[in-house]
Amino acid sequence: MASYRLRINGVERTIESSDPDQPLLYGLRGIGLTATKFGCGLGQCGACSVLIDGRATRSCLETVADAAGKSVVTLEGLGSVSAPHPVQAAFIKEQVPQCGYCTGGMIISAVALLTEKQKPTEDDIRTALEGNLCRCGTHVRVIRAVMAASGQGG
Amino acid sequence: MSAQLARALFTRRAALKAGALMVGFAFAGLSGRAFAEGAVAATRRLDPHDVDSFLAVNADGTVTLFCGKVDLGQGLRIAMRQIAGEELGIGVDMIKYIEGDTALTPDQGRTSGSNGIQRGGMQIRQAAATAREALIALAAQRLNMTAGDLVAQDGEVQPKNGGVGIRFAELIGEREFDLKLNPKAPLKDPATYSLVGRPLPRPDVPAKCTGSFTYMHDFTVPGMAHARVIRPPAVGAKLIAVDESSIKHLPSASVVRIKDFLAVIADDEWAAVCAARALRAQWTEWSGLPAQDKLIATLRGDPDIKDEVLIMRGPAGPVERDGATMRSATFFWPMQSHGSIGPSCAVADVGSDAATVWTASQGTHGNHKTFARFLGLPEERVRLIYLDGAGCYGMNGHEDAAADAAILSRAVGRPVRVQWMREDEHGWDPKGPPQLLDLSGMVDSAGRIFAWRTEMWLPQTTQGLPNIPLLAPAAAGLDEVRGLEPGLISQNADPPYAADSVQVVAHWLKDAPLRPAPIRSPGKPANCFAVESFTDELAAAAGLDPVEFRLRGLADPRGIEVIRRAAALMNWQTRPSPGPSKSAAMMRGRGLAYVHYKHSESYVAMGMDVAVERASGEIRVERVACAFDCGQIINPDGVHAQVEGSILQTLSRVLMEEVQFDRSRVTSVDWNSYPILRFPDVPRLEIALIDRPTERPLGAGEASCTPVGAALANAVFDATGARLRTVPFTPERVKAALSAA
Numbered sequence: 001m002a003s004y005r006l007r008i009n010g011v012e013r014t015i016e017s018s019d020p021d022q023p024l025l026y027g028l029r030g031i032g033l034t035a036t037k038f039g040c041g042l043g044q045c046g047a048c049s050v051l052i053d054g055r056a057t058r059s060c061l062e063t064v065a066d067a068a069g070k071s072v073v074t075l076e077g078l079g080s081v082s083a084p085h086p087v088q089a090a091f092i093k094e095q096v097p098q099c100g101y102c103t104g105g106m107i108i109s110a111v112a113l114l115t116e117k118q119k120p121t122e123d124d125i126r127t128a129l130e131g132n133l134c135r136c137g138t139h140v141r142v143i144r145a146v147m148a149a150s151g152q153g154g
Numbered sequence: 155m156s157a158q159l160a161r162a163l164f165t166r167r168a169a170l171k172a173g174a175l176m177v178g179f180a181f182a183g184l185s186g187r188a189f190a191e192g193a194v195a196a197t198r199r200l201d202p203h204d205v206d207s208f209l210a211v212n213a214d215g216t217v218t219l220f221c222g223k224v225d226l227g228q229g230l231r232i233a234m235r236q237i238a239g240e241e242l243g244i245g246v247d248m249i250k251y252i253e254g255d256t257a258l259t260p261d262q263g264r265t266s267g268s269n270g271i272q273r274g275g276m277q278i279r280q281a282a283a284t285a286r287e288a289l290i291a292l293a294a295q296r297l298n299m300t301a302g303d304l305v306a307q308d309g310e311v312q313p314k315n316g317g318v319g320i321r322f323a324e325l326i327g328e329r330e331f332d333l334k335l336n337p338k339a340p341l342k343d344p345a346t347y348s349l350v351g352r353p354l355p356r357p358d359v360p361a362k363c364t365g366s367f368t369y370m371h372d373f374t375v376p377g378m379a380h381a382r383v384i385r386p387p388a389v390g391a392k393l394i395a396v397d398e399s400s401i402k403h404l405p406s407a408s409v410v411r412i413k414d415f416l417a418v419i420a421d422d423e424w425a426a427v428c429a430a431r432a433l434r435a436q437w438t439e440w441s442g443l444p445a446q447d448k449l450i451a452t453l454r455g456d457p458d459i460k461d462e463v464l465i466m467r468g469p470a471g472p473v474e475r476d477g478a479t480m481r482s483a484t485f486f487w488p489m490q491s492h493g494s495i496g497p498s499c500a501v502a503d504v505g506s507d508a509a510t511v512w513t514a515s516q517g518t519h520g521n522h523k524t525f526a527r528f529l530g531l532p533e534e535r536v537r538l539i540y541l542d543g544a545g546c547y548g549m550n551g552h553e554d555a556a557a558d559a560a561i562l563s564r565a566v567g568r569p570v571r572v573q574w575m576r577e578d579e580h581g582w583d584p585k586g587p588p589q590l591l592d593l594s595g596m597v598d599s600a601g602r603i604f605a606w607r608t609e610m611w612l613p614q615t616t617q618g619l620p621n622i623p624l625l626a627p628a629a630a631g632l633d634e635v636r637g638l639e640p641g642l643i644s645q646n647a648d649p650p651y652a653a654d655s656v657q658v659v660a661h662w663l664k665d666a667p668l669r670p671a672p673i674r675s676p677g678k679p680a681n682c683f684a685v686e687s688f689t690d691e692l693a694a695a696a697g698l699d700p701v702e703f704r705l706r707g708l709a710d711p712r713g714i715e716v717i718r719r720a721a722a723l724m725n726w727q728t729r730p731s732p733g734p735s736k737s738a739a740m741m742r743g744r745g746l747a748y749v750h751y752k753h754s755e756s757y758v759a760m761g762m763d764v765a766v767e768r769a770s771g772e773i774r775v776e777r778v779a780c781a782f783d784c785g786q787i788i789n790p791d792g793v794h795a796q797v798e799g800s801i802l803q804t805l806s807r808v809l810m811e812e813v814q815f816d817r818s819r820v821t822s823v824d825w826n827s828y829p830i831l832r833f834p835d836v837p838r839l840e841i842a843l844i845d846r847p848t849e850r851p852l853g854a855g856e857a858s859c860t861p862v863g864a865a866l867a868n869a870v871f872d873a874t875g876a877r878l879r880t881v882p883f884t885p886e887r888v889k890a891a892l893s894a895a
Binding site for chain 2: 023029047095097102129131133134135
């Protein structure tokens with residue numbers, strides 16, 4: 001059993017694993033950070049997105065060994081019900097989620113986009129979120145929430 | 155959430171917050187173990203005819219609402235509170251909520267058929283109205299006033315003319331109503347509503363956006379093992395041998411085999427994944443699926459077809475009229491997956507004489523009998539508890555995962571969590587069945603339909619059987635009812651327009667190629683696709699504008715209104731289809747379709763603007779305009795969200811989705827081989843909700859899925875002059891239709 005040290009949501013954490021190829025996703029969920037969802041394990045859907053050193057990353061493809069030493073932010077690390085991140089607050093205000101299973105990954109991708117581009121166009125948002133799948137059909141509200149979070153529209 | 159926390163929540167909710175009203179209620183046991191240890195059986199009232207089954211007034215002034223329907227993301231958690239709070243006279247924030255627990259909530263049927271509000275909500279409304287009448291009667295006695303001088307509001311019964319009221323808790327807290335639902339209990343006048351009709355926020359949204367929401371997938375129980383089930387490489391393959399040495403490098407993992415049911419369990423989830431991948435097993439060959447490219451011929455040629463005349467209006471024989479020609483067309487809708495973003499997951503704790511199963515199924519109550527049967531336990535020793543999963547939109551793999559977990563837990567003697575992998579969900583979720591329709595019809599010289607005939611090939615529903623066979627009990631050889639229940643898939647196969655002669659004939663197939671199950675608005679998207687596309691064909695053949703043609707045949711004023719509203723949103727230009735751009739490189743057009751859902755529920759008219767690129771065959775949906783009438787609206791934002799979702803999900807089904815299979819198995823087992831709609835594909839949505847506060851509320855989760863296929867096909871025809879009659883509308887199919895047109 002090896003130990004991998006990561007900075008997760010601003011705190012030094014250790015993930016134990018006997019397999020260096022274990023995806024970070026399982027490591028995060030194993031220490032109780034379950035907002036990061038298993039969707040496909042193939043990097044196709046975006047439900048498992050986290051920020052690694054600020055970049056939206058599929059935690060189902062990133063191994064725990066590769067993530068060692070890096071800074072990881074999960075949905076829980078962005079904010080809470082009482083103190084939500086501006087993107088989370090916008091998603092709440094727009095009542096985005098239905099089942100909500102994909103929503104966390106959407107918020108992570110949106111945060112990464114807004115870090116790169118403070119005032120994205122609708123097309124920027126559509127492109128940035130192309131890899132995030134939603135089955136309930138909340139897309140229109142996602143776009144509206146990201147626009148609102150960037151101080152546009154809403 | 156840990157079991158300890160769950161237990162704490164459970165006892166707090168059920169025993170304290172719900173209060174001593176639940177006389178005789180004792181903790182029923184959160185786990186099979188607790189059951190097995192002889193915990194007292196629940197004595198909570200569960201009869202859906204009893205007020206106390208739905209409502210409890212707690213000592214602290216709150217009310218607990220017990221709902222047998224579950225919130226799948228469609229917003230019942232707020233809508234049911236609005237209904238109950240409105241009728242009872244208490245704010246939604248004073249209402250606690252328990253849902254989908256066979257030990258605590260009344261059986262209100264599956265959360266399906268878009269009937270959560272229109273049936274389940276109306277039971278709750280009547281329970282609350284009955285309770286309000288009782289509370290007012292109690293207060294009248296205390297205050298020595300007449301009931302007519304009192305009003306229930308803000309959790310109190312108050313004199314209408316002012317003065318001190320009495321809190322509900324003082325009137326009945328810690329006691330039962332002991333009343334049957336009174337179907338005649340007077341309901342509030344909608345003109346006085348203060349909760350119903352408002353876009354109140356859904357209470358689960360903040361936690362879902364911040365990561366603190368506990369999904370089925372996040373739920374754990376102490377001592378729980380992680381399992382992965384190994385499905386056979388072919389649908390009907392039998393297990394010959396398992397090489398357990400193939401996972402000996404994973405010391406924490408072990409194999410469970412029960413006949414043809416094969417799984418691995420481990421303490422650690424990743425170890426279970428690795429073991430499932432590494433395990434070598436030998437299976438029999440099997441290739442019993444039909445050839446996909448011959449599926450339509452296979453359906454037509456099924457030797458076990460049973461014919462049934464579903465509708466016969468007007469003369470039975472062939473109808474003829476001078477100068478009119480019979481037109482006919484064939485439409486096909488393929489098998490589709492529910493496409494849940496999270497593969498199914500469940501946790502079960504099954505002892506020798508009791509079982510608790512946590513499941514994201516739409517039917518905790520609906521599965522109760524099935525689970526008791528294959529576990530060989532009395533129903534009262536089996537408890538199913540709902541937790542939110544990834545959206546299922548019908549019967550996806552949730553029920554199968556729950557059965558996997560239950561059988562494995564019993565086999566290994568500890569709680570087991572089963573998480574399906576992506577290829578399990580795409581490969582093994584029961585599928586929306588294939589639907590084949592032959593339509594024929596004629597229009598008279600006045601531009602009205604006078605003859606219509608629908609013939610449809612679709613899998614039968616086996617009457618009175620609760621379920622399709624679940625995978626695990628079938629593989630493990632356990633007792634199970636082998637039924638088929640794809641939902642009410644033959645509805646809306648006749649036109650909603652006046653016609654002298656209408657015939658609908660079902661050619662019921664004994665089975666479907668892959669296990670069929672309800673998928674959102676079962677059957678109706680295909681039937682409406684055929685009916686409303688064919689209506690458009692008749693209009694075009696008669697040289698009439700598609701909206702005008704529909705309105706000529708329609709008498710229902712609510713139907714007429716949604717069509718007019720959708721046409722207005724579209725800035726509809728009256729002219730026959732196809733339009734002027736059919737020879738352009740980028741062809742543009744508009745189309746419309748209408749449905750009166752099940753001919754008895756919500757009204758929907760939907761228009762679309764599309765662009766079709768001649769060279770690539772790609773369809774770009776630019777705008778969808780939808781007018782929607784579901785009667786009284788409980789929560790307009792909730793209805794709006796359901797209509798948005800219905801449109802986008804069904805656009806995905808129509809544009810992209812078809813389960814791929816070879817003779818042995820499903821081959822479209824990921825999002826590349828089974829693509830769905832992405833952000834760049836999402837059109838502008840314009841939705842007009844028509845609120846009718848004095849009408850009964852109708853379902854909002856399914857109806858607006860129904861006209862999507864036809865609205866799109868009609869728009870493509872208007873743009874191109876080519877008619878698409880096979881779903882999905884892939885660029886290849888569009889190009890083929892263009893060259894044939």
